[in-house]
Amino acid sequence: MTGSAISAGVIAEVVVAARALLRVETGEDLVLSRLASTALLLGEAFLGAAVIVRPFEDVVTSAAGWRRLLVAPVTVISGLTGLPGEGAPFMLAVGAYAVDIDADGVGWVRVLAPASAGRVAVAYSAGLALSFEAVPAPIAQGVAMLVAHLFDHRESDVAPPAAVAALWRPYRRMRLGPVVHS
Secondary structure (H helix, E strand, O other), X not given: OEEOOOOHHHHHHHHHHHHHHHOOOOOOHHHHHHHHHHHHHHHHHHHOOOOEOEEEEEEEEOOOOOEEOOOOOEEEEEEEEEEEOOOXXXXXXXXXXXXEEOOOOOEEEEEOOOOOEEEEEEEEEEOOEOXXXXXXXXXXXXXXXXXXXXXXXXOOOOOOOHXXXXXXXXXXXXXXXXXXXX
């Protein structure tokens, strides 16, 4: 799975929220930007979901059956590229595959006619919100609190506040066993 980086605009929005908690009006821009990126990515890892909508690409086998995409919630599956063992990659025709996004925002793909492709690259977008402003308030608050904590404790090993996990926990996506799509 590969995903694009979180945009500089979103990072700037997180820095503004963190500055309000820290009561720091200017300076430390580079440090706060890096901490904002780190806090967002840690939040995504904890939540099991992309916070900000952005493009991703998964490479899956072209064998029969549905394949689950790794990042959720999926907003759109934009296309599949065949990856043959030898030769150039090629776009699969729309009728050569099926896609589905279930009620939980999980994306699924099934290759019906792989041609010479042993694997396929699936291009899609996933995330909870288009901007940090649109992120659910508890998630945004947890990200800002984590940035503030990381900033205040840059040179120590103090654990993050339990409130961060408490804010994020209701939004956490967990997978407890194999998931089959029919």
